[in-house]
Amino acid sequence: MTLTINGNAMDVPETVSSVSDLITHLELGSKRLVVEVNQEIIDKSMHAEQQLTNGDRVEIVHFVGGG
Protein backbone atom coordinates (compact mmCIF):
# COMPACT_ATOMS: atom_id res chain seq x y z
CA MET A 1 0.00 0.00 0.00
CA THR A 2 0.96 3.63 -0.30
CA LEU A 3 1.18 5.84 2.76
CA THR A 4 2.02 9.50 3.06
CA ILE A 5 4.79 9.65 5.62
CA ASN A 6 5.92 13.05 6.87
CA GLY A 7 4.49 14.60 3.74
CA ASN A 8 6.03 12.19 1.20
CA ALA A 9 4.28 9.27 -0.54
CA MET A 10 5.92 5.93 0.29
CA ASP A 11 5.14 2.40 -0.91
CA VAL A 12 5.40 -0.07 1.93
CA PRO A 13 5.58 -3.89 1.55
CA GLU A 14 2.56 -6.09 2.33
CA THR A 15 4.18 -7.22 5.57
CA VAL A 16 3.35 -3.80 6.98
CA SER A 17 -0.17 -3.73 8.37
CA SER A 18 0.09 -1.98 11.76
CA VAL A 19 1.89 1.06 13.15
CA SER A 20 4.33 -1.33 14.89
CA ASP A 21 5.11 -2.99 11.55
CA LEU A 22 5.75 0.37 9.97
CA ILE A 23 8.09 1.40 12.79
CA THR A 24 10.05 -1.83 12.33
CA HIS A 25 10.10 -1.36 8.55
CA LEU A 26 11.51 2.15 8.96
CA GLU A 27 14.08 0.85 11.49
CA LEU A 28 12.89 3.29 14.14
CA GLY A 29 12.18 0.59 16.75
CA SER A 30 14.87 1.68 19.19
CA LYS A 31 13.86 5.34 19.21
CA ARG A 32 11.53 7.55 21.22
CA LEU A 33 8.71 8.36 18.84
CA VAL A 34 5.54 10.35 18.46
CA VAL A 35 3.23 8.81 15.86
CA GLU A 36 0.18 10.40 14.32
CA VAL A 37 -2.18 8.69 11.87
CA ASN A 38 -4.66 10.88 10.00
CA GLN A 39 -4.08 13.66 12.52
CA GLU A 40 -4.68 11.50 15.56
CA ILE A 41 -1.89 10.66 17.98
CA ILE A 42 -1.45 6.93 18.50
CA ASP A 43 -0.32 6.08 22.01
CA LYS A 44 2.63 3.73 22.19
CA SER A 45 0.45 1.04 23.83
CA MET A 46 -1.73 1.02 20.70
CA HIS A 47 1.01 0.77 18.05
CA ALA A 48 0.56 -2.97 17.56
CA GLU A 49 -3.23 -2.76 17.32
CA GLN A 50 -3.52 0.29 15.11
CA GLN A 51 -4.02 -0.92 11.52
CA LEU A 52 -2.94 1.13 8.54
CA THR A 53 -4.83 1.38 5.27
CA ASN A 54 -3.88 2.58 1.82
CA GLY A 55 -3.70 6.37 1.65
CA ASP A 56 -3.25 6.97 5.39
CA ARG A 57 -1.32 10.07 6.34
CA VAL A 58 1.27 9.12 8.91
CA GLU A 59 3.58 11.47 10.77
CA ILE A 60 6.46 9.82 12.59
CA VAL A 61 8.76 11.97 14.66
CA HIS A 62 11.75 10.64 16.59
CA PHE A 63 13.46 12.68 19.27
CA VAL A 64 17.08 13.53 18.68
CA GLY A 65 19.57 14.65 21.27
CA GLY A 66 22.15 16.58 19.26
CA GLY A 67 22.51 20.27 19.46
Added chain:
Amino acid sequence: MSHNRYSRQTLFSPIGETGQEKLKQSHVLIVGAGALGTSISEILARAGVGKLSIVDRDYVEWSNLQRQQLYTEEDAQNRIPKAVSAERRLKQVNSEITIQGHVADVSVEEIERYITGVDLIIDATDNFETRMLLNDASQKYNVPWIYGGCTGSHGLTFTVIPEKTPCFACLLGAIPMSGETCDTVGIISPAVQMVTAHQATEAFKILVGDYDGLRNTLLFFDLWKNEQASIKVASMQKKECPSCGDSPSYPYLNKENQTRTAILCGRDTVQIRPPHMFERDLSTLKQKLQRLDGKVEANPFLINLSIDNQRMVIFKDGRVLVHGTKDITTAKSLYNRYIGG
Protein backbone atom coordinates in the same frame (compact mmCIF):
# COMPACT_ATOMS: atom_id res chain seq x y z
CA MET B 1 18.02 53.23 20.01
CA SER B 2 20.48 55.97 19.09
CA HIS B 3 21.81 54.05 16.08
CA ASN B 4 18.40 52.92 14.91
CA ARG B 5 19.73 49.40 15.04
CA TYR B 6 16.35 47.77 15.65
CA SER B 7 14.39 49.77 13.04
CA ARG B 8 13.71 46.82 10.72
CA GLN B 9 12.49 44.75 13.65
CA THR B 10 10.21 47.42 15.09
CA LEU B 11 8.73 47.95 11.62
CA PHE B 12 7.57 44.35 11.85
CA SER B 13 4.21 45.03 13.47
CA PRO B 14 3.86 41.95 15.73
CA ILE B 15 6.95 43.26 17.54
CA GLY B 16 6.80 47.04 17.05
CA GLU B 17 8.26 49.58 19.50
CA THR B 18 6.32 48.04 22.39
CA GLY B 19 7.64 44.57 21.68
CA GLN B 20 11.16 45.90 21.29
CA GLU B 21 10.97 47.45 24.76
CA LYS B 22 9.77 44.10 26.13
CA LEU B 23 12.72 42.33 24.49
CA LYS B 24 15.02 44.86 26.14
CA GLN B 25 13.52 44.07 29.55
CA SER B 26 13.88 40.30 29.04
CA HIS B 27 16.36 37.82 30.41
CA VAL B 28 16.94 34.59 28.48
CA LEU B 29 18.98 31.65 29.74
CA ILE B 30 20.65 29.66 26.97
CA VAL B 31 21.85 26.26 28.12
CA GLY B 32 24.60 25.05 25.81
CA ALA B 33 26.82 27.03 23.46
CA GLY B 34 27.38 24.51 20.70
CA ALA B 35 25.68 24.68 17.32
CA LEU B 36 22.18 25.58 18.54
CA GLY B 37 23.47 27.83 21.31
CA THR B 38 25.78 29.95 19.15
CA SER B 39 23.12 30.37 16.49
CA ILE B 40 20.26 31.34 18.77
CA SER B 41 22.34 33.53 21.07
CA GLU B 42 23.50 35.55 18.06
CA ILE B 43 19.90 35.98 16.89
CA LEU B 44 18.73 37.06 20.36
CA ALA B 45 21.71 39.37 20.92
CA ARG B 46 21.24 41.10 17.56
CA ALA B 47 17.50 41.37 18.26
CA GLY B 48 18.21 43.29 21.46
CA VAL B 49 17.13 40.88 24.19
CA GLY B 50 18.32 42.80 27.23
CA LYS B 51 20.08 40.06 29.12
CA LEU B 52 21.52 36.77 27.94
CA SER B 53 23.04 34.15 30.22
CA ILE B 54 24.91 31.44 28.36
CA VAL B 55 26.15 28.31 30.11
CA ASP B 56 28.43 25.72 28.56
CA ARG B 57 30.77 23.06 29.95
CA ASP B 58 33.04 22.56 26.96
CA TYR B 59 35.83 24.30 25.05
CA VAL B 60 36.17 25.08 21.34
CA GLU B 61 37.58 22.39 19.06
CA TRP B 62 38.32 22.35 15.34
CA SER B 63 35.36 20.08 14.59
CA ASN B 64 33.05 22.81 15.96
CA LEU B 65 33.99 25.48 13.42
CA GLN B 66 31.92 24.02 10.56
CA ARG B 67 28.68 25.08 12.32
CA GLN B 68 29.28 26.87 15.62
CA GLN B 69 29.12 30.37 14.27
CA LEU B 70 30.61 32.45 17.08
CA TYR B 71 33.98 30.69 17.16
CA THR B 72 37.24 31.20 15.31
CA GLU B 73 40.33 29.16 14.50
CA GLU B 74 42.14 30.98 17.28
CA ASP B 75 39.53 29.77 19.81
CA ALA B 76 40.09 26.18 18.69
CA GLN B 77 43.87 26.59 18.73
CA ASN B 78 43.80 27.92 22.29
CA ARG B 79 41.01 25.67 23.58
CA ILE B 80 38.97 28.63 24.80
CA PRO B 81 35.86 27.65 26.79
CA LYS B 82 32.79 28.17 24.63
CA ALA B 83 31.01 30.31 27.20
CA VAL B 84 34.01 32.67 27.34
CA SER B 85 34.39 32.96 23.58
CA ALA B 86 30.64 33.32 22.98
CA GLU B 87 30.38 36.13 25.55
CA ARG B 88 33.37 37.92 23.99
CA ARG B 89 32.01 37.71 20.44
CA LEU B 90 28.42 38.64 21.36
CA LYS B 91 29.64 41.71 23.22
CA GLN B 92 31.23 42.85 19.94
CA VAL B 93 27.94 42.19 18.15
CA ASN B 94 25.82 44.15 20.63
CA SER B 95 27.41 46.23 23.39
CA GLU B 96 24.05 47.64 24.52
CA ILE B 97 22.85 44.45 26.20
CA THR B 98 24.13 42.37 29.11
CA ILE B 99 25.79 39.09 28.21
CA GLN B 100 27.12 36.66 30.78
CA GLY B 101 28.95 33.47 29.87
CA HIS B 102 29.32 30.78 32.53
CA VAL B 103 31.77 27.89 32.15
CA ALA B 104 29.81 25.20 33.96
CA ASP B 105 28.01 21.92 33.64
CA VAL B 106 24.31 22.50 34.26
CA SER B 107 23.04 20.22 36.98
CA VAL B 108 20.65 20.77 39.89
CA GLU B 109 22.65 23.42 41.78
CA GLU B 110 23.43 25.38 38.63
CA ILE B 111 19.92 25.44 37.19
CA GLU B 112 18.46 26.53 40.51
CA ARG B 113 20.99 29.35 40.60
CA TYR B 114 20.75 30.46 36.97
CA ILE B 115 16.96 30.32 36.61
CA THR B 116 16.42 33.25 39.00
CA GLY B 117 14.88 36.20 37.18
CA VAL B 118 14.82 34.40 33.84
CA ASP B 119 11.85 34.86 31.46
CA LEU B 120 12.65 31.99 29.13
CA ILE B 121 15.07 29.06 28.83
CA ILE B 122 16.46 27.99 25.47
CA ASP B 123 17.55 24.39 25.21
CA ALA B 124 20.76 24.21 23.23
CA THR B 125 22.10 21.14 25.00
CA ASP B 126 23.22 17.90 23.42
CA ASN B 127 21.71 15.39 25.82
CA PHE B 128 18.38 14.29 27.26
CA GLU B 129 19.43 14.26 30.90
CA THR B 130 19.99 18.03 30.92
CA ARG B 131 16.75 18.55 28.99
CA MET B 132 14.80 16.64 31.64
CA LEU B 133 16.46 18.82 34.27
CA LEU B 134 15.43 21.98 32.38
CA ASN B 135 11.94 20.54 32.01
CA ASP B 136 11.55 20.00 35.77
CA ALA B 137 13.01 23.41 36.61
CA SER B 138 10.68 25.02 34.07
CA GLN B 139 7.66 23.45 35.75
CA LYS B 140 8.81 24.14 39.30
CA TYR B 141 9.65 27.81 38.70
CA ASN B 142 7.02 28.43 36.02
CA VAL B 143 9.44 29.49 33.29
CA PRO B 144 8.79 28.43 29.68
CA TRP B 145 11.49 26.58 27.71
CA ILE B 146 12.01 25.69 24.09
CA TYR B 147 13.38 22.26 23.19
CA GLY B 148 15.56 21.94 20.12
CA GLY B 149 17.49 18.97 18.79
CA CYS B 150 19.19 18.09 15.53
CA THR B 151 21.42 15.46 13.94
CA GLY B 152 22.27 14.79 10.30
CA SER B 153 19.82 16.82 8.23
CA HIS B 154 16.85 16.58 10.58
CA GLY B 155 15.73 18.39 13.63
CA LEU B 156 12.80 19.05 15.88
CA THR B 157 11.54 21.58 18.34
CA PHE B 158 8.77 22.06 20.86
CA THR B 159 7.79 24.96 23.09
CA VAL B 160 6.89 24.05 26.66
CA ILE B 161 4.65 26.54 28.48
CA PRO B 162 3.93 25.43 32.07
CA GLU B 163 0.23 24.89 32.74
CA LYS B 164 -0.61 25.36 29.05
CA THR B 165 1.17 22.66 27.04
CA PRO B 166 2.28 19.11 27.75
CA CYS B 167 5.79 19.06 29.18
CA PHE B 168 8.79 17.34 27.64
CA ALA B 169 8.43 14.32 29.95
CA CYS B 170 4.82 13.85 28.72
CA LEU B 171 6.10 13.68 25.15
CA LEU B 172 9.30 11.74 25.65
CA GLY B 173 8.48 9.30 28.43
CA ALA B 174 11.80 8.06 29.81
CA ILE B 175 15.26 9.20 28.73
CA PRO B 176 16.34 7.35 25.56
CA MET B 177 19.39 5.07 25.63
CA SER B 178 22.66 6.98 25.42
CA GLY B 179 23.31 5.87 21.83
CA GLU B 180 20.39 7.99 20.73
CA THR B 181 22.03 11.22 21.81
CA CYS B 182 25.38 10.81 20.09
CA ASP B 183 25.83 12.55 16.79
CA THR B 184 27.71 9.73 15.13
CA VAL B 185 25.78 10.48 11.94
CA GLY B 186 27.17 14.00 11.74
CA ILE B 187 25.26 17.23 11.29
CA ILE B 188 24.90 19.84 8.59
CA SER B 189 24.65 23.49 9.53
CA PRO B 190 21.28 24.21 7.81
CA ALA B 191 19.59 21.69 10.14
CA VAL B 192 20.90 23.71 13.08
CA GLN B 193 19.73 27.00 11.60
CA MET B 194 16.27 25.60 10.88
CA VAL B 195 15.81 24.57 14.51
CA THR B 196 17.04 27.90 15.87
CA ALA B 197 14.90 29.84 13.37
CA HIS B 198 11.87 28.18 14.96
CA GLN B 199 13.18 28.45 18.52
CA ALA B 200 14.01 32.14 18.12
CA THR B 201 10.66 33.01 16.58
CA GLU B 202 8.81 31.24 19.38
CA ALA B 203 11.10 33.07 21.84
CA PHE B 204 10.14 36.44 20.35
CA LYS B 205 6.44 35.57 20.63
CA ILE B 206 6.84 34.62 24.29
CA LEU B 207 8.96 37.64 25.18
CA VAL B 208 6.62 40.16 23.53
CA GLY B 209 3.64 38.37 25.08
CA ASP B 210 2.01 37.05 21.90
CA TYR B 211 0.98 33.70 23.37
CA ASP B 212 -1.83 33.28 20.83
CA GLY B 213 0.78 33.30 18.09
CA LEU B 214 2.63 30.25 19.43
CA ARG B 215 2.87 27.24 17.12
CA ASN B 216 1.57 24.65 19.63
CA THR B 217 2.95 21.70 17.69
CA LEU B 218 5.88 19.33 17.85
CA LEU B 219 7.73 20.30 14.69
CA PHE B 220 9.96 17.90 12.79
CA PHE B 221 11.84 18.30 9.52
CA ASP B 222 14.43 16.55 7.42
CA LEU B 223 16.00 18.99 5.00
CA TRP B 224 17.76 16.33 2.92
CA LYS B 225 14.81 13.94 2.63
CA ASN B 226 12.35 16.84 2.17
CA GLU B 227 10.19 15.64 5.04
CA GLN B 228 8.26 17.64 7.54
CA ALA B 229 5.68 17.07 10.22
CA SER B 230 3.92 19.37 12.62
CA ILE B 231 1.98 17.42 15.22
CA LYS B 232 -0.61 18.71 17.68
CA VAL B 233 0.40 17.06 20.93
CA ALA B 234 -2.00 18.65 23.43
CA SER B 235 -3.62 15.24 24.04
CA MET B 236 -0.29 13.85 25.29
CA GLN B 237 -0.44 15.85 28.52
CA LYS B 238 -0.55 13.36 31.40
CA LYS B 239 -2.24 13.99 34.72
CA GLU B 240 0.14 11.57 36.44
CA CYS B 241 3.26 13.12 34.91
CA PRO B 242 5.95 13.47 37.65
CA SER B 243 7.04 16.82 36.18
CA CYS B 244 3.82 18.63 35.23
CA GLY B 245 1.00 16.44 36.56
CA ASP B 246 -1.34 16.96 39.50
CA SER B 247 1.23 16.10 42.16
CA PRO B 248 4.65 16.71 40.66
CA SER B 249 7.82 15.34 42.30
CA TYR B 250 10.32 16.91 39.83
CA PRO B 251 12.47 13.75 39.78
CA TYR B 252 15.30 15.33 37.81
CA LEU B 253 15.79 18.06 40.41
CA ASN B 254 16.62 15.37 42.94
CA LYS B 255 20.40 15.41 43.31
CA GLU B 256 20.49 11.70 44.02
CA ASN B 257 19.27 11.08 40.50
CA GLN B 258 22.12 13.04 38.97
CA THR B 259 25.13 11.30 37.58
CA ARG B 260 28.54 12.57 38.55
CA THR B 261 30.09 11.26 35.38
CA ALA B 262 28.79 11.70 31.87
CA ILE B 263 29.88 10.40 28.50
CA LEU B 264 30.01 13.39 26.17
CA CYS B 265 28.04 13.26 22.97
CA GLY B 266 30.04 11.69 20.13
CA ARG B 267 33.32 12.77 21.69
CA ASP B 268 34.92 9.62 23.12
CA THR B 269 35.18 11.63 26.31
CA VAL B 270 34.09 11.17 29.90
CA GLN B 271 33.32 14.16 32.10
CA ILE B 272 33.91 13.88 35.85
CA ARG B 273 32.26 16.34 38.22
CA PRO B 274 33.45 16.63 41.79
CA PRO B 275 30.61 16.03 44.29
CA HIS B 276 30.56 19.69 45.33
CA MET B 277 31.11 22.88 43.40
CA PHE B 278 34.41 24.61 44.04
CA GLU B 279 36.92 26.79 42.26
CA ARG B 280 40.06 24.87 41.42
CA ASP B 281 43.41 26.59 41.94
CA LEU B 282 44.73 26.08 38.43
CA SER B 283 48.17 27.61 38.97
CA THR B 284 49.03 25.31 41.89
CA LEU B 285 47.73 22.29 39.99
CA LYS B 286 49.70 23.32 36.93
CA GLN B 287 52.94 23.38 38.96
CA LYS B 288 52.15 19.96 40.37
CA LEU B 289 51.38 18.47 36.96
CA GLN B 290 54.50 19.96 35.39
CA ARG B 291 56.57 17.68 37.65
CA LEU B 292 55.04 14.64 35.95
CA ASP B 293 56.37 13.08 32.79
CA GLY B 294 53.77 14.63 30.54
CA LYS B 295 52.93 17.76 28.59
CA VAL B 296 51.04 20.56 30.33
CA GLU B 297 49.40 23.46 28.47
CA ALA B 298 47.22 26.04 30.16
CA ASN B 299 45.12 29.10 29.54
CA PRO B 300 43.33 31.19 32.19
CA PHE B 301 40.33 28.85 32.09
CA LEU B 302 41.70 25.33 31.88
CA ILE B 303 44.72 23.01 31.89
CA ASN B 304 45.39 20.47 29.17
CA LEU B 305 47.43 17.49 30.34
CA SER B 306 48.79 14.89 27.89
CA ILE B 307 50.39 11.92 29.58
CA ASP B 308 50.81 8.19 28.80
CA ASN B 309 48.87 8.55 25.54
CA GLN B 310 45.95 10.02 27.50
CA ARG B 311 44.62 13.54 27.53
CA MET B 312 42.75 15.32 30.29
CA VAL B 313 41.30 18.82 30.44
CA ILE B 314 40.85 20.32 33.89
CA PHE B 315 38.47 23.25 34.33
CA LYS B 316 38.47 25.97 36.97
CA ASP B 317 34.97 24.94 38.09
CA GLY B 318 36.37 21.58 39.21
CA ARG B 319 35.32 19.40 36.28
CA VAL B 320 37.68 17.19 34.33
CA LEU B 321 37.24 15.84 30.82
CA VAL B 322 39.08 12.59 30.15
CA HIS B 323 39.55 12.20 26.40
CA GLY B 324 40.09 9.02 24.43
CA THR B 325 37.78 6.79 26.45
CA LYS B 326 34.10 6.03 26.84
CA ASP B 327 34.80 3.93 29.91
CA ILE B 328 33.84 5.64 33.15
CA THR B 329 36.03 3.38 35.31
CA THR B 330 39.12 4.08 33.21
CA ALA B 331 38.36 7.79 33.31
CA LYS B 332 37.91 7.77 37.09
CA SER B 333 41.16 5.93 37.69
CA LEU B 334 43.07 8.44 35.54
CA TYR B 335 41.37 11.26 37.42
CA ASN B 336 42.33 9.79 40.76
CA ARG B 337 45.90 9.08 39.67
CA TYR B 338 46.77 12.53 38.36
CA ILE B 339 44.35 14.97 39.89
CA GLY B 340 42.86 13.31 42.93
CA GLY B 341 39.39 13.51 44.40
